[in-house]
Amino acid sequence: MQYGRFLLRRVVHSLFVIWGAATVVFLLRFLTPGDPVTVLAPPDAGDEVRDALRQRLGLDEPVHVQYFEYITDLMVADFGKSMEVLDRSVLDWIFWTRFLRSVELAVSATLIAIAIAIPLGVISARRRHTVSDYGATLFSLGGISTPNFWLGLMLILLIAVPVGFIPTGTPGPLLHEAVGDLFAGDPGTLGDWLRFMFLPALTLGTYFTALITRLTRSGMLEEIGKAYVKASRAKGLPETLTMYRHVLRNTLIPIVTILGLQLGTLIGGAIITETVFEWNGLGQLLIERINARDWTMIQGIVIIIAIGFVSINTVVDLLYAYLDPRVIDE
Amino acid sequence: MISDRVKASLKREFYQSRAAQVGLALVVVIILTAVFAPMVAPHDPNTQRVGTGDAEDRSDLPPLSPIPGYEFTGVSEQTEVDPETGEFETVTVERPADRSYPLGTNGRGQDILSRLIYGARVSMLVGLLGAGLAALVGVPYGLVAGYIGGRLDDGLMRAADVMLAFPSLVLAIALIGVFQDTGFHTTELPDPFVAAAQSDTVPNILIPRADHVATMPEATTFPVTVTMVVALVNWVWFARIARGEALSIRAEEYVTAARSLGASNLTILRKHVLPNAITPIIVLATIQVAFIILLEASLSFLGFSGTDLTWGADIQQGRNGLSSGRWWISTMPGLAIIAAVVGVNLLGDWLRDALDPGIQGESGGV
Numbered sequence: 001m002q003y004g005r006f007l008l009r010r011v012v013h014s015l016f017v018i019w020g021a022a023t024v025v026f027l028l029r030f031l032t033p034g035d036p037v038t039v040l041a042p043p044d045a046g047d048e049v050r051d052a053l054r055q056r057l058g059l060d061e062p063v064h065v066q067y068f069e070y071i072t073d074l075m076v077a078d079f080g081k082s083m084e085v086l087d088r089s090v091l092d093w094i095f096w097t098r099f100l101r102s103v104e105l106a107v108s109a110t111l112i113a114i115a116i117a118i119p120l121g122v123i124s125a126r127r128r129h130t131v132s133d134y135g136a137t138l139f140s141l142g143g144i145s146t147p148n149f150w151l152g153l154m155l156i157l158l159i160a161v162p163v164g165f166i167p168t169g170t171p172g173p174l175l176h177e178a179v180g181d182l183f184a185g186d187p188g189t190l191g192d193w194l195r196f197m198f199l200p201a202l203t204l205g206t207y208f209t210a211l212i213t214r215l216t217r218s219g220m221l222e223e224i225g226k227a228y229v230k231a232s233r234a235k236g237l238p239e240t241l242t243m244y245r246h247v248l249r250n251t252l253i254p255i256v257t258i259l260g261l262q263l264g265t266l267i268g269g270a271i272i273t274e275t276v277f278e279w280n281g282l283g284q285l286l287i288e289r290i291n292a293r294d295w296t297m298i299q300g301i302v303i304i305i306a307i308g309f310v311s312i313n314t315v316v317d318l319l320y321a322y323l324d325p326r327v328i329d330e
Numbered sequence: 331m332i333s334d335r336v337k338a339s340l341k342r343e344f345y346q347s348r349a350a351q352v353g354l355a356l357v358v359v360i361i362l363t364a365v366f367a368p369m370v371a372p373h374d375p376n377t378q379r380v381g382t383g384d385a386e387d388r389s390d391l392p393p394l395s396p397i398p399g400y401e402f403t404g405v406s407e408q409t410e411v412d413p414e415t416g417e418f419e420t421v422t423v424e425r426p427a428d429r430s431y432p433l434g435t436n437g438r439g440q441d442i443l444s445r446l447i448y449g450a451r452v453s454m455l456v457g458l459l460g461a462g463l464a465a466l467v468g469v470p471y472g473l474v475a476g477y478i479g480g481r482l483d484d485g486l487m488r489a490a491d492v493m494l495a496f497p498s499l500v501l502a503i504a505l506i507g508v509f510q511d512t513g514f515h516t517t518e519l520p521d522p523f524v525a526a527a528q529s530d531t532v533p534n535i536l537i538p539r540a541d542h543v544a545t546m547p548e549a550t551t552f553p554v555t556v557t558m559v560v561a562l563v564n565w566v567w568f569a570r571i572a573r574g575e576a577l578s579i580r581a582e583e584y585v586t587a588a589r590s591l592g593a594s595n596l597t598i599l600r601k602h603v604l605p606n607a608i609t610p611i612i613v614l615a616t617i618q619v620a621f622i623i624l625l626e627a628s629l630s631f632l633g634f635s636g637t638d639l640t641w642g643a644d645i646q647q648g649r650n651g652l653s654s655g656r657w658w659i660s661t662m663p664g665l666a667i668i669a670a671v672v673g674v675n676l677l678g679d680w681l682r683d684a685l686d687p688g689i690q691g692e693s694g695g696v
Contacts, residue, residue, distance in 0.1 A: 013488075013491075016488065017488075017491050017492055017494075017495050018495065020488075020489070020491075020492030020495070021492055021495040021496065023492075024492060024493075024496075025504070028504055028505070028507075028508050031508050032507070032508045141672060141675065141676070142668065142672070144675065145620070145624075145668050145671035145672040145675055146664075146667075146668055146671075147624050147627050147628065147631075147642075147645075147664065147667050147668075147671075149627075149628065149631050149642075149645065150627075150645055150660070150663075150664035150667065151664075153645065153649060153652060153660050153664075154661070154664070156652055156653075157652045157657050157660075157661075161652065161653055166653070263497075264494075264496070264497035264498060264500075265497070265498070266497075267497040267499075267500065268497045268498055268499030268500060268628075269499075271499055271500065271503070272499065272628050272631070272632070275631075275632065286500070286503065287503070287632060290503060290504075290506070290507045290510070293507075295507075298504065298507060302496065302500060302501075302504050305496070305497065305500050306495040306496055306500075309495060309496070309497060310495050
């Protein structure tokens with residue numbers, strides 16, 4: 001099969017999945033017991049107020065009409081308005097600031113994880129059955145077994161409290177603000193950004209660090225046993241070159257796919273890390289809106305997360321197929 | 331269903347691998363403590379000792395120090411009436427560790443060790459039942475999709491892919507949102523040991539520490555909603571594995587032979603496809619138990635569990651103490667979670683290494 005056809009199929013499939021996800025979220029609201037109007041209307045509201053509210057929320061229409069309107073609105077990226085604060089649209093500016101905050105946190109965590117994990121995995125595989133290998137293995141076992149909200153609390157206890165700076169409460173600056181200030185000649189904002197980012201990113205990144213270390217180690221060990229390694233050693237290629245040019249490169253390709261699938265864990269982890277550090281992101285907003293029973297906001301947040309998740313997975317798959325065309329035929 | 335060859339392989343791997351031994355020991359110890367909680371726990375996990383009435387105030391006690399000579403001290407703030415002026419004032423009281431509360435107490439004066447022991451019940455039960463329920467839905471779904479193939483397979487697996495569009499915690503929280511107005515559905519599981527110790531149906535000599543057991547809580551609160559939610563979130567993984575296995579098994583000659591002998595599809599699925607697909611499913615189930623324990627802890631940390639006697643809820647409860655020196659309230663339940671999840675993960679590594687001949691003897695990978 002050609003790459004163009006593969007690309008088309010993959011994109012159509014992910015559009016289907018996003019549509020399915022949107023439908024599931026829509027259905028969830030109908031499974032929810034209780035009338036949203038009862039929750040939102042003041043307790044002493046008369047029938048007129050309730051009917052007006054119902055009409056404003058579009059709940060007086062039959063289900064299929066509501067569904068149709070919901071899907072067509074989604075197609076033009078209209079996520080509706082908050083049910084609690086009726087004049088606030090789901091996609092207003094507060095939402096995007098929060099979205100950016102979550103993305104910054106997730107990206108920083110991933111970068112930390114990659115920077116630590118790949119060298120650790122390589123060392124572990126090359127010096128198999130040495131102290132450093134056992135250390136790395138133990139670390140990665142602990143890392144995938146530690147609940148990250150607890151890890152965050154422990155980092156606060158052991159680092160933030162003694163240092164006297166707990167990165168919670170007031171949100172730190174956003175990266176684009178920090179960079180803007182840096183070019184304007186004020187590096188202080190960037191320092192603030194780093195100070196606020198360090199512990200949350202470390203907390204969120206630990207699971208991924210452990211996971212990538214484990215994957216790199218076992219992948220390297222599998223590759224080292226292959227014939228081409230023996231061949232390249234036999235022709236006298238320096239060991240470092242063999243390892244990094246050939247073995248590591250071949251190891252990394254499948255890891256990327258697994259990481260794409262594990263991205264869900266990262267997003268879920270971000271939600272709970274945000275709660276621990278009172279990080280003003282999408283995850284905290286989701287929890288807050290769940291408690292406020294603000295279903296349009298919940299729908300909007302969940303769908304945006306799903307779209308992000310599916311798109312990244314699609315891009316990863318397409319990249320993978322480009323790098324290793326064998327998967328196209330599978 | 332388990333052949334002698336597999337048994338031999340499990341045994342050999344077990345003797346060779348220290349990690350497998352540690353994992354099994356951890357899991358067995360935790361399950362035994364969970365089952366025999368009323369006998370093991372030193373106190374009733376729910377009793378509060380905040381100094382009301384005649385009861386002595388035992389709140390915020392620190393744990394015993396493992397190193398003699400370096401004792402931990404707890405600090406707690408109390409409101410007292412000044413005898414001379416008659417005004418209320420806040421006094422900080424230092425609290426030494428107490429032998430009968432080895433891991434200390436929380437702000438309500440509840441014994442932390444006893445809470446950990448009872449918390450193991452909820453974690454293990456949700457982990458095992460959640461993974462079991464997910465397998466019960468996912469395995470038949472995947473087997474049918476893979477075995478029948480064609481359009482049906484396409485349709486079923488597309489539908490399953492939709493579930494994968496949601497990160498598991500996001501989906502779990504959204505589902506919790508659906509159920510939350512019904513009141514979190516929990517059920518009280520009566521404790522057979524306590525019931526037996528309180529009545530005379532079983533001679534009390536047969537129950538260790540019968541007098542103590544009779545004073546323990548009569549029932550454990552079990553979070554039904556959370557168990558259903560974690561199963562709903564995770565069944566897809568079972569479906570995917572089962573489908574992949576069924577897809578390759580249906581091309582085997584013994585399946586063709588069975589079919590030509592006139593066996594029905596149901597019989598073939600039950601007698602031939604399922605037994606041959608079972609090993610990867612078991613390995614996945616083990617990993618899922620570890621994952622679900624973590625998911626349950628996250629949900630109860632966020633307050634979505636419906637019971638407060640869980641490890642996650644206890645971590646949340648101790649959060650405020652972190653900046654005021656009461657570090658042990660949140661720390662201890664976290665260590666318990668790590669012990670349980672490490673144990674189950676090591677068990678999973680052992681099963682995978684022993685059952686999957688492709689990567690035999692290599693204890694890496696996920």
